[in-house]
Amino acid sequence: MSAHGERWTTERVLALAPDEASRAAAERLAASGRWTSTNTGVGADGHAGAVWGESEGSGTTAYQTVIDLYDPNAPVFHCSCPSRKTPCKHALGLLLRWAGSVPAREVEAGTGDRSGATGGAAADGDPPPWATEWLAARWQRPGRPTGAEGAGAPSRTPADPEAARQRAERRRQRIAAGATELERRLEDLLHSGLTTAGHSGGSAAREDGTVSGRGSWDETAARMVDAQAPGLAARVRELGTLPASGPDWPSRLLEECALLHLLDQGFLGMERLPAPLAATARSRVGLTTDAADVLAAPDAVTVRDRWLVLAQQDAQEGPLTSRRIFLRGERTGRMALHLSFGGPHRPLDVALPPGLLLDADLAYYPGARPLRAALGERHAPAAPGPVPSGCGVDAALAAYGHALRDDPWLDAWPVVLTDVVPLPAGDGDGWQLADVDGESALPLDPRGLGHAALWSLVSISGGAPLTVFGECGHRGFLPLTAWDPTPVPLPA
Template identity: 40%
Template sequence: MSERWDRDQVLGLAPDAASAKAAGGIAEPGKWARTGCDDEAVWGECQGSGQSVYRACADLTEPAFRCSCPSRKFPCKHALGLLLLWADGTVESGPRPGWAAEWIEERRERADRSAQRRPSAAARSRDPKTVERRERRVDDGLAELDQWLRDQVAHGLAQADKAPYRLWDDAARRLVDAQAGGLAGQVRGLAAIPRTPGWPDRLLEEYALLRLLVRAYQRRDELPEGLRETVRSRVGFTVPQEEVVTGGERVRDRWCVTGSRDTAQDLLTTRRVWLRGRRTGRPALVLSFAAPGTSLDASLIVGTEVDAELAFFPGAQPLRALVAERFGAAVPGSPAGTPVRGFLDEHAAAIALDPWLDRWPATLENVRLARDGGGDLYVVDAAGDALPLRMADPWRLLALSGGGPVTMAGEWSPRGLLPLAAWHEDEGTVIL
């Protein structure tokens, strides 16, 4: 690394606002010992509570992180605090200690072994009989789900708020057995709906969307190619990343990293990183996954802009993508947003192509915080158009804006807009 990052780039790595705030509290030289850095890494030891001393290290080439603390966040507050010290220029160059050198070398060796073991696409091609067997199992599983959905509607929704969790979990387990894992997750998620306001309408809507997906899969041979790929993906069929890189739609642009969010389910943590093309205005979603003890991809930093070519997964509304090739290092940058009406038009067009979209990225310009008569939070643009916000604590956003306009990015879902990051002409990028 020839240049050190600035503080906004470091804080753009934070998995949430709480981590960014905590990192600022420990980014003090007096709390650290044996810090050092070179062109590829930065390391140090932080005094924790009691007698605990945590060793933190960052591999700057990806980046990747390691810390001996028990936190499940990647990067944790100690790694972020260390990087803040490095960004401020208070970490001096020096030789790597043994523990940091060992970790970095192990990472290099694992990457080399993985590359050597990785089979070619041809070697991984499945036996046609195996593919046929899975198709039959999925067909049978979806036929059973279709009957289950009709039964729920026929029996009425009145008792759904008192139904045990196993009503949905049993149906989801049968879909897992039928190798329709994508649908299993959607069915299991229905259990939370009866505990939300206005739940009967929403539950019926979700049942209808599931029935639409079942019928679409049953008639998949009649669908256009893009929609057929969308339906297969929603059911649980995956496309190998190598096929996406070699055969997927390629789009080169200067991609602004507008938001990142980590979610944990069971033992798997998923990171969603949202990008928006400066020239094309096109949204993109880059996913990464981590099991316990492994790190999430942290190479896309909120508040930066990267010249890259993305390869998009197939679908009627291509959104998920892989970074196929980069052209130069990331630089600080803020995205160009749209007014509320422009965002709603964009979202409506996406839903027309993929009616099962459960979230869509929003980047709004010149919006302010507001409350309605009932105290609910909204963002309002210069034209007076508004979107409801889904956030419990507005104070960080309010402190940034001071009641004035900002550019804000977040995830839109039927429950409202979840803010992820905001940009202010004086304060720069702030993770929300």
């Protein structure tokens, strides 16, 4: 049950579906016999507001789904399936079984599990270890009941560490298999020639199940998703955009293939890497760490400072919304990136408009060049901050070069530029930010900068020097915020 002690109606459950296809798939799944019959298959905790279940997937491993219903107006979903929809069909199907509302037409058609056609399909009880582990992290967050108020909640004792280790090892093996398959794909491409990547046509599958050199990059990316390696999948999709993308595209494709090969080899030989670089390789393939675990780690690198918010940028990534908040320490000068994700029924963690000064603790995620950080304790309310100090073009390029030395897969590094002027490039192709003395200039990243952002930047400058924050990388400089003298976020 929810924290308010009542089950939901069918209409309320189906209202959460992101689209009609998910709604129909959830109804079929709820009425099917694909839910495991063990005592950990489907269950609920009526006091704490949690529902969990296991359903058979297309492979040998069941999909594990758990839902936090403590706030009935903002349920939070977690599922081991590869779907990018929130909630996925497994979460919706689980809620339908929990609500005791398996659609009758499915049972009458002979496709349903009649044992689940009545209410109470999800019996109250204690969650299994795989659900406890995720729920414990949720319940440790601010705002959840503690003490007598939360007496009905399941134990927050950490899940069986051996079971957690085995799950992590199984995922590592799946990613390693995906990386090995990707290596064969790259080898095929090099044997057949880079120019063949620009040919259209269907995929050619070999007897061992891998995709031939002319195969679809999208299909290869889907295989990486199946291997639970979203970082590899994203880089493979990027490769698919390069063929025939402009002059000298084979050279750019070769560079990206080399970086992807380096990442594959880094992950497959991770035990030989220094610990910081190994952490970077793990994050690049898509092995993430919860913010709560970063904050609670005994070796966490926690820094207290007054952090100036430099930019807040939202982007749509499939059904999810990502929010990137860039900060810089007033005392330490360290850059930090707070990254969060939200969905239709999962609000983003925090909003920090540019220009605020925040006295807080940040815990950095491990890596060879730490940048991403989890927001810890705040020591004072946020207040307006000053215009940030910055550097020139040459120093910005040097900062990116130093970061790239530690993390070879780094696309860009955050920097603040001062006394720069937006000008048309000398060859008439694009725009650039030039030092006020005219000796150095950075091209603006044409792929990330829209017309609205460009003309906003030009109008704010009016031909005069200004302070700009953005990301400096191999594609150029992507401006995110300009000061006039107050911060002006540039439209995405």
